[in-house]
Amino acid sequence: MTGAEFKAAFDGHKDAVYNFAWRMTGSADVAADVTQDVFLLLLRASARYDPSRGALRPFLLGVARNLALKRLHQESRWDVLDEEQFAAEPLEPAETSEMVARAVSELPPLQREALILAQYEELSLEEIAVAVHAEVGTVKSRLFRARENLRRMLSPLKSRRSVSYGTIK
Amino acid sequence: MEPLNDKELSQILEQWKAPGAPPNLEMPRQREPKAARSAHEGWWRVPLTRTTHSLCAWFMTGSIRIPAPVGVAILIALLLWVYSREAARPVATPAAKPVSLTDFQPVKQLQPRVIGRANEGN
Numbered sequence: 001m002t003g004a005e006f007k008a009a010f011d012g013h014k015d016a017v018y019n020f021a022w023r024m025t026g027s028a029d030v031a032a033d034v035t036q037d038v039f040l041l042l043l044r045a046s047a048r049y050d051p052s053r054g055a056l057r058p059f060l061l062g063v064a065r066n067l068a069l070k071r072l073h074q075e076s077r078w079d080v081l082d083e084e085q086f087a088a089e090p091l092e093p094a095e096t097s098e099m100v101a102r103a104v105s106e107l108p109p110l111q112r113e114a115l116i117l118a119q120y121e122e123l124s125l126e127e128i129a130v131a132v133h134a135e136v137g138t139v140k141s142r143l144f145r146a147r148e149n150l151r152r153m154l155s156p157l158k159s160r161r162s163v164s165y166g167t168i169k
Numbered sequence: 170m171e172p173l174n175d176k177e178l179s180q181i182l183e184q185w186k187a188p189g190a191p192p193n194l195e196m197p198r199q200r201e202p203k204a205a206r207s208a209h210e211g212w213w214r215v216p217l218t219r220t221t222h223s224l225c226a227w228f229m230t231g232s233i234r235i236p237a238p239v240g241v242a243i244l245i246a247l248l249l250w251v252y253s254r255e256a257a258r259p260v261a262t263p264a265a266k267p268v269s270l271t272d273f274q275p276v277k278q279l280q281p282r283v284i285g286r287a288n289e290g291n
Binding site: 010039096097104119155 | 171172173175177178179181182184185186187188189190191194195196197
């Protein structure tokens with residue numbers, strides 16, 4: 001990878017990588033570190049990226065995902081949960097974006113990463129599967145469970161929305 | 170409480186905005202590319218100078234991580250080695266005083282005493 005290609009990759013994908021790491025970890029410092037490490041790896045070992053296996057963004061997000069999970073493990077920010085048994089409770093009312101952030105951060109990490117990659121980074125199921133080294137079916141099921149959990153956790157917002165935007169006859 | 174439908178959920182999730190990479194996030198720099206090296210610079214010199222430079226830098230700031238049991242074993246071995254060396258070292262004795270015959274003097278009064286077999290016990 002030439003210097004110009006690397007610069008184009010950095011300029012084009014740094015926000016996506018940073019945002020993904022920020023949403024995964026909830027920390028600006030960790031997200032900045034992860035972003036630096038992702039591009040450092042691309043710089044030093046660009047041969048690891050094989051264009052025939054997919055676009056660069058899913059590859060970079062896959063690297064970011066591995067680094068973010070490693071950091072979360074080191075900091076013991078979460079315990080490994082049994083995803084099948086995980087059932088979310090509705091959250092206490094708060095600001096909408098704060099509630100969404102809290103709800104997403106409470107998801108088990110594998111559901112969380114699938115949701116962030118699909119919802120916010122707009123990757124296809126196939127691209128997510130490449131990024132998280134899983135089968136498409138597995139990704140689909142994680143995404144489904146993530147959305148089900150969020151539906152329950154964010155249900156207090158529904159009543160608020162219906163109050164705010166209720167129809168006046 | 171009624172759960173959200175797909176559309177509502179997506180609309181709500183979209184309200185969580187990420188800040189984007191901070192402007193001070195620096196792009197990692199590539200090391201000096203091979204093409205930029207001086208044509209006069211011998212190929213054998215480059216790795217050597219770099220290795221020497223990095224070794225010097227390492228000696229100034231580097232650190233070695235040793236597992237605790239290995240560290241303790243090395244320390245004990247070192248102490249035993251020092252102790253065994255100390256134990257094996259010969260004890261230094263003070264040098265003997267030189268003797269000169271000038272201090273010898275002839276006996277002034279000799280009184281030999283013959284001890285008989287009967288007084289042998291004395």
